[in-house]
Amino acid sequence: MNERSEGERDADGRLAGERRANVRRPGARGAGALAAALAALAVAPPVRAELPAVEPDGFVVRHQLDVPVDKAAAYARLLAIARWWDPAHTYSGRAESLSLAAAPGGCFCEQLADGGFVEHLRVVLAQPGTTLRLAGALGPLQELGVSGALTFTLQEQRADLTRVTLRYAVSGRTPKGLEGLAKPVDFVLGRALQRYATSLAAPDAARE
Numbered sequence: 481m482n483e484r485s486e487g488e489r490d491a492d493g494r495l496a497g498e499r500r501a502n503v504r505r506p507g508a509r510g511a512g513a514l515a516a517a518l519a520a521l522a523v524a525p526p527v528r529a530e531l532p533a534v535e536p537d538g539f540v541v542r543h544q545l546d547v548p549v550d551k552a553a554a555y556a557r558l559l560a561i562a563r564w565w566d567p568a569h570t571y572s573g574r575a576e577s578l579s580l581a582a583a584p585g586g587c588f589c590e591q592l593a594d595g596g597f598v599e600h601l602r603v604v605l606a607q608p609g610t611t612l613r614l615a616g617a618l619g620p621l622q623e624l625g626v627s628g629a630l631t632f633t634l635q636e637q638r639a640d641l642t643r644v645t646l647r648y649a650v651s652g653r654t655p656k657g658l659e660g661l662a663k664p665v666d667f668v669l670g671r672a673l674q675r676y677a678t679s680l681a682a683p684d685a686a687r688e
Contacts, residue, residue, distance in 0.1 A: 538651035539662040551609040564679040582606040626652025
């Protein structure tokens with residue numbers, strides 16, 4: 481089997497090495513679910529995005545948005561990663577297989593079939609309501625031997641509004657350089673943060 485080159489992605493932005501989730505055409509019930517999902521996306525805040533640095537030996541991804549909950553609820557939802565991470569960007573195709581433990585050495589992990597697992601990232605800093613930082617290389621970056629730091633910062637704008645900033649810094653040397661991976665990683669993380677915000681648009685999110 482021919483392997484795809486570093487940085488290659490599918491037309492929908494899926495990173496190489498990730499399993500394609502099965503997609504079914506919606507029936508009557510599916511159409512209703514689709515309409516609800518589109519309505520949720522309509523109320524989700526826009527993501528402010530940038531690639532502040534892209535070099536052969538590394539890049540930085542940054543996304544920022546406001547969510548209509550306090551810092552405690554925003555932080556709690558970050559930890560409930562199975563509720564907002566895109567299953568299309570998993571190995572199993574199942575978001576419910578994901579977990580995130582905010583503890584010393586805590587793991588952003590994914591359970592696979594037959595007792596297998598993936599350690600996507602490891603928690604290195606957890607300040608409830610303020611900062612969550614994870615170390616490691618996501619997706620195809622893992623096999624390249626590069627390092628990365630994914631940081632979520634929460635800032636209160638008012639009692640029921642929190643600004644969430646995502647920053648992912650990647651560094652290392654590879655034969656082909658890392659520039660080609662910057663945009664695919666930016667796409668995946670931007671989509672993830674948008675899904676996170678959409679999950680908080682539910683009426684009961686602030687009470688969880």
